[in-house]
Amino acid sequence: MKTQVAIVGGGPSGLLLAQLLHTRGIESVVLERKTKDYVLGRIRAGVLERGLVALLEEAGCADRLHAEGIVHDGTLMSYGDEMFRIDFTEHTGTPVVVYGQTEVTRDLYEAREAAGAQTLFNVEDVVIHGADTDAPHVTFAIDGETHRIDCDFVAGCDGFHGVSRQTIPLEVRREYEKVYPFGWLGILSRTPPVNHELIYANSPRGFALCSMRNENLSRYYIQCSLSDKPEDWTDDAFWQELKRRIPADQANALVTGPSIEKSIAPLRSFVTEPMRWGRLFLCGDAAHIVPPTGAKGLNTAASDVHYLYNGLRDWYENGSAEGVDLYSELALARVWKAERFSWWFSSLMHRYPDQSEFDLKMQVAEIEFLRTNAAAQKAMAENYVGLPY
Numbered sequence: 001m002k003t004q005v006a007i008v009g010g011g012p013s014g015l016l017l018a019q020l021l022h023t024r025g026i027e028s029v030v031l032e033r034k035t036k037d038y039v040l041g042r043i044r045a046g047v048l049e050r051g052l053v054a055l056l057e058e059a060g061c062a063d064r065l066h067a068e069g070i071v072h073d074g075t076l077m078s079y080g081d082e083m084f085r086i087d088f089t090e091h092t093g094t095p096v097v098v099y100g101q102t103e104v105t106r107d108l109y110e111a112r113e114a115a116g117a118q119t120l121f122n123v124e125d126v127v128i129h130g131a132d133t134d135a136p137h138v139t140f141a142i143d144g145e146t147h148r149i150d151c152d153f154v155a156g157c158d159g160f161h162g163v164s165r166q167t168i169p170l171e172v173r174r175e176y177e178k179v180y181p182f183g184w185l186g187i188l189s190r191t192p193p194v195n196h197e198l199i200y201a202n203s204p205r206g207f208a209l210c211s212m213r214n215e216n217l218s219r220y221y222i223q224c225s226l227s228d229k230p231e232d233w234t235d236d237a238f239w240q241e242l243k244r245r246i247p248a249d250q251a252n253a254l255v256t257g258p259s260i261e262k263s264i265a266p267l268r269s270f271v272t273e274p275m276r277w278g279r280l281f282l283c284g285d286a287a288h289i290v291p292p293t294g295a296k297g298l299n300t301a302a303s304d305v306h307y308l309y310n311g312l313r314d315w316y317e318n319g320s321a322e323g324v325d326l327y328s329e330l331a332l333a334r335v336w337k338a339e340r341f342s343w344w345f346s347s348l349m350h351r352y353p354d355q356s357e358f359d360l361k362m363q364v365a366e367i368e369f370l371r372t373n374a375a376a377q378k379a380m381a382e383n384y385v386g387l388p389y
């Protein structure tokens with residue numbers, strides 16, 4: 001097989017890049033390790049920044065997003081029974097859109113299928129060869145049979161556990177990591193959201209987040225111990241704990257119901273540098289991870305796609321290598337800002353096992369400052385709706 005861009009990973013980064021390239025007549029093949037149903041079943045992000053919405057529009061995949069996505073002009077934050085609001089539109093002129101990652105991925109797969117573009121599922125043993133030459137190729141197996149794709153470029157969009165990052169030699173790669181001493185226990189339930197906006201809650205019992213996917217599908221999280229397992233938590237125990245962490249009036253309004261998904265995610269900040277090695281480019285979770293506080297994971301993946309897409313357009317449409325040469329530098333400059341915001345917001349809202357009385361006072365003072373200071377709210381809002389590309 002031969003293509004212009006071989007894309008390893010059929011998650012949101014790989015699919016969005018493929019679809020954007022398709023709109024410019026640039027050919028790609030997407031290699032996905034799992035089945036399509038498996039990818040579509042992964043419940044993950046749900047808040048889209050303006051930049052991602054614009055990319056989906058450019059890819060021709062935003063009709064359902066505009067019809068069904070819920071525009072949020074602000075968010076609520078609480079500590080104990082105190083609750084206040086940060087108004088995104090007032091501070092930045094821009095809202096965010098609540099629309100599940102599962103739906104983004106579904107729309108991208110449908111567009112790809114409608115265009116007759118190639119996605120190969122159940123691929124195994126992906127190996128990227130010659131990334132530091134002008135003629136890379138990728139080998140992989142399907143049903144035990146080995147295949148080869150020759151290409152101009154390889155986009156490594158295969159998430160944190162993929163092979164692309166490992167292809168970059170250790171002496172070239174530098175990794176930065178922070179692991180947080182807690183996880184998030186999340187449930188999805190077919191119940192109306194407790195509030196029409198998200199609530200980020202700091203409570204003496206730990207963090208909680210009230211979120212949603214649509215008007216009858218809610219996503220709730222509570223900070224939990226790293227040793228907890230989803231099966232340790234009955235639905236009832238989850239709801240009781242959530243109610244203790246959010247303001248009493250919200251707890252009283254909370255509609256509970258059976259969970260339709262329950263999982264625990266560890267929290268991690270991670271960045272690998274550089275994001276390019278020869279003709280291999282890392283995109284999204286393959287290059288960086290953020291804790292989900294602040295909803296930056298999917299959105300930062302999208303900003304990588306933006307830089308790579310424009311670099312490849314420059315290459316194919318103008319014969320210029322400038323965009324691909326600048327890819328790692330441009331992407332990383334924005335990645336680190338998203339890392340900083342996610343780290344800051346996580347530090348502000350969670351209870352840490354080793355937190356001293358002084359640390360707690362600092363946390364409350366900072367939340368109070370945010371509650372009462374317009375400049376602090378503007379800085380928070382600008383980061384939340386997404387810094388410009």
Ligand SMILES: Cc1cc2nc3c(=O)[nH]c(=O)nc-3n(C[C@H](O)[C@H](O)[C@H](O)COP(=O)(O)OP(=O)(O)OC[C@H]3O[C@@H](n4cnc5c(N)ncnc54)[C@H](O)[C@@H]3O)c2cc1C
Pocket residue numbers: 008009010011012013014031032033034039043044045046047101123126157158159160161162163264265283284285286292294295296297298299301
């Ligand atoms: C449990 C969980 C909850 C999350 N919640 C949130 C949230 O609430 N808000 C938020 O903003 N972000 C959240 N995120 C982060 C967000 O989902 C990711 O940032 C986003 O999925 C990144 O997209 P991606 O395409 O780069 O990577 P992925 O979505 O990981 O996609 C990578 C794809 O590559 C495939 N793949 C892996 N290895 C190979 C291989 N060797 N060969 C071929 N294919 C391969 C995988 O099967 C996968 O389909 C969450 C992440 C996780 C794991």
